[in-house]
Amino acid sequence: MTSDHIRQVILEILERIAPDEDLTDLDDARPFREQMELDSMDFLDIVMELRKMYRIQIPEEDYPNLNTMAGTVEYLLPRLKDVAVGA
Amino acid sequence: MRYDTVIIGAGMSGLSAGVRLAYFEKSVCILERHTTIGGLNSFYRLRKRNYDVGLHAVTNYAEPGTKQGPLSKLLRQLRMKWEDFDLRPQLRSSIVFPDCKLHFTNQFNFFVEQIAAAFPHQIDGFRRLVTRIAEHDALDLERSALSARQVVSEYIRDPLLVDMIFCPLMFYGSATPRDMDFNQFVIMFKSIFHEGFGRPFDGIRLILKRLVRHFKSLGGHLKLRAGVQEIRQTNGKATSVLLDDGTEIEADNILSSAGAAETMRLVDPHAPLMKAQPGDISFVESISVLDCEPASLGHSDTIVFYSDSKDFHYERPNVPVDLRSGIVCSPNNFDYSQPLEDGRIRITALADPHYWLNLPEEEYLAAKEYWNAQIINSAMKHLPDFRPHVVDTDVFTPRTIRRFTGHLNGCVYGAPEKFVNGQTSVRNLYLCGTDQGFLGIVGAMLSGITIANRYLLK
Numbered sequence: 001m002t003s004d005h006i007r008q009v010i011l012e013i014l015e016r017i018a019p020d021e022d023l024t025d026l027d028d029a030r031p032f033r034e035q036m037e038l039d040s041m042d043f044l045d046i047v048m049e050l051r052k053m054y055r056i057q058i059p060e061e062d063y064p065n066l067n068t069m070a071g072t073v074e075y076l077l078p079r080l081k082d083v084a085v086g087a
Numbered sequence: 088m089r090y091d092t093v094i095i096g097a098g099m100s101g102l103s104a105g106v107r108l109a110y111f112e113k114s115v116c117i118l119e120r121h122t123t124i125g126g127l128n129s130f131y132r133l134r135k136r137n138y139d140v141g142l143h144a145v146t147n148y149a150e151p152g153t154k155q156g157p158l159s160k161l162l163r164q165l166r167m168k169w170e171d172f173d174l175r176p177q178l179r180s181s182i183v184f185p186d187c188k189l190h191f192t193n194q195f196n197f198f199v200e201q202i203a204a205a206f207p208h209q210i211d212g213f214r215r216l217v218t219r220i221a222e223h224d225a226l227d228l229e230r231s232a233l234s235a236r237q238v239v240s241e242y243i244r245d246p247l248l249v250d251m252i253f254c255p256l257m258f259y260g261s262a263t264p265r266d267m268d269f270n271q272f273v274i275m276f277k278s279i280f281h282e283g284f285g286r287p288f289d290g291i292r293l294i295l296k297r298l299v300r301h302f303k304s305l306g307g308h309l310k311l312r313a314g315v316q317e318i319r320q321t322n323g324k325a326t327s328v329l330l331d332d333g334t335e336i337e338a339d340n341i342l343s344s345a346g347a348a349e350t351m352r353l354v355d356p357h358a359p360l361m362k363a364q365p366g367d368i369s370f371v372e373s374i375s376v377l378d379c380e381p382a383s384l385g386h387s388d389t390i391v392f393y394s395d396s397k398d399f400h401y402e403r404p405n406v407p408v409d410l411r412s413g414i415v416c417s418p419n420n421f422d423y424s425q426p427l428e429d430g431r432i433r434i435t436a437l438a439d440p441h442y443w444l445n446l447p448e449e450e451y452l453a454a455k456e457y458w459n460a461q462i463i464n465s466a467m468k469h470l471p472d473f474r475p476h477v478v479d480t481d482v483f484t485p486r487t488i489r490r491f492t493g494h495l496n497g498c499v500y501g502a503p504e505k506f507v508n509g510q511t512s513v514r515n516l517y518l519c520g521t522d523q524g525f526l527g528i529v530g531a532m533l534s535g536i537t538i539a540n541r542y543l544l545k
């Protein structure tokens with residue numbers, strides 16, 4: 001998967017978790033939590049959705065990497081590089 | 088068959104936990120002894136009419152699209168939509184005590200103004216109490232107990248106002264008599280006064296049916312008429328359940344919404360491993376079906392909480408029904424776009440479970456009829472005489488509740504002592520729902536979600 005694909009996947013996950021948020025103007029460099037109502041339960045759900053979709057285990061100490069869209073994409077890119085799009 | 092998790096009970100908490108687990112691809116089976124889902128908040132059909140067992144109102148009301156608060160949190164967690172609950176807001180509710188009446192709506196400021204007008208000397212204290220409540224983190228599962236009456240009396244000096252505030256909060260969510268834990272007080276204060284009441288046009292069946300459909304579409308199994316008779320364990324670790332019909336189902340984890348004492352009896356009926364006492368706060372409810380809308384008779388309040396005595400007595404009465412106080416709810420008085428099929432008045436009063444559970448079968452019907460008339464009679468001070476318009480009646484008692492949900496004593500809010508972290512003395516056996524500590528419809532759902540997240544999604 002490319003960075004663009006991963007970004008798209010994350011957007012879809014955020015839409016499922018927080019359907020009432022408008023994500024069109026999401027700033028990739030700023031923390032998600034500054035731009036939307038995302039509590040710790042919601043945040044854990046991002047991790048769990050990724051696990052469900054790609055069987056990827058993200059250890060707790062890596063969570064800080066997932067605070068922004070840019071950070072999340074960068075973190076996932078090497079881990080999902082062998083995953084086919086649409087898988 | 089072996090499951091990751093077996094859930095005992097298809098009430099609000101069990102179904103919500105089930106949705107979370109099934110969504111994240113755990114194999115999960117919900118076992119329910121009754122012939123239908125819903126537990127303490129189920130629904131039924133009687134003489135060609137639809138009834139809700141419990142539903143007066145769903146608390147924690149929020150406008151669709153709201154991003155904060157318990158309701159939005161639970162919809163997100165369940166991946167469900169606002170339409171799945173279809174909550175319509177209340178019109179206005181009242182708290183009525185001798186010589187004093189306070190109204191409230193889903194706009195908290197209106198309630199503050201009511202208090203300022205009726206209790207001008209207490210309003211500053213009340214505002215400080217509101218700040219204290221806002222600063223309290225009620226979802227901290229590792230909290231210690233604190234008397235709510237003691238805290239509230241630091242801010243409000245007039246005992247009448249104290250009782251008027253406690254009255255709806257206790258009626259809708261206190262497992263303990265006379266006083267509440269401050270944490271529970273905060274949860275109830277926010278869910279009733281800050282957020283308020285709503286109701287789906289179609290009643291609780293709408294929410295339950297959506298939950299079950301969702302659960303099944305995610306691959307979850309639901310077995311009705313499947314009572315759990317025994318929870319089996321090996322070396323202190325739960326391993327399987329034995330059903331009433333003798334079937335054994337193995338599971339890595341067991342989550343029970345049957346109640347703490349009830350669950351521990353399933354582990355060992357003779358030597359309970361954990362001290363768990365069932366509560367004894369229960370109610371009798373009188374449901375009248377009318378040939379007209381209550382509003383056409385001049386009654387347009389959604390819910391009236393009343394006490395005819397200046398001090399509010401919230402405890403197990405030593406008479407079959409405590410007629411001094413009660414709740415009048417009209418499911419018609421919500422902001423719907425069309426009227427309900429028929430008019431309804433529901434009146435609830437505290438009842439003595441021991442009387443109702445021990446009554447000989449042949450006296451039960453007559454007692455129900457007698458006390459129904461008494462309850463309606465005593466509520467007449469608070470609403471117009473609807474009796475000439477009654478076309479059908481149903482009454483339930485603590486006996487009904489025990490029969491259909493298995494809760495000992497027919498108690499509605501469970502044990503006075505809660506097991507907030509959801510753990511039991513048996514490894515891999517967890518509690519959710521009423522006895523875990525989050526009460527009511529929204530509370531039970533959040534309880535199922537919280538315990539599933541904490542222990543069963545690893």
Ligand SMILES: Cc1cc2nc3c(=O)[nH]c(=O)nc-3n(C[C@H](O)[C@H](O)[C@H](O)COP(=O)(O)OP(=O)(O)OC[C@H]3O[C@@H](n4cnc5c(N)ncnc54)[C@H](O)[C@@H]3O)c2cc1C
Pocket residue numbers: 095096097098099100101118119120121124125126127128140141142143144145146313314315316344345349353370372488491492493494499519520521522526527528529531
């Ligand atoms: C009369 C009444 C009015 C109410 N009104 C309101 C209201 O207006 N608003 C509100 O928010 N809340 C209301 N409540 C409270 C609310 O209904 C409950 O807090 C909530 O439904 C509790 O859900 P639960 O999942 O914890 O427990 P339950 O609903 O009791 O679920 C437990 C389930 O487990 C099943 N079970 C028990 N033992 C076994 C066994 N051994 N094997 C298999 N299954 C078993 C039971 O049959 C039951 O279905 C009311 C309750 C009552 C009784």
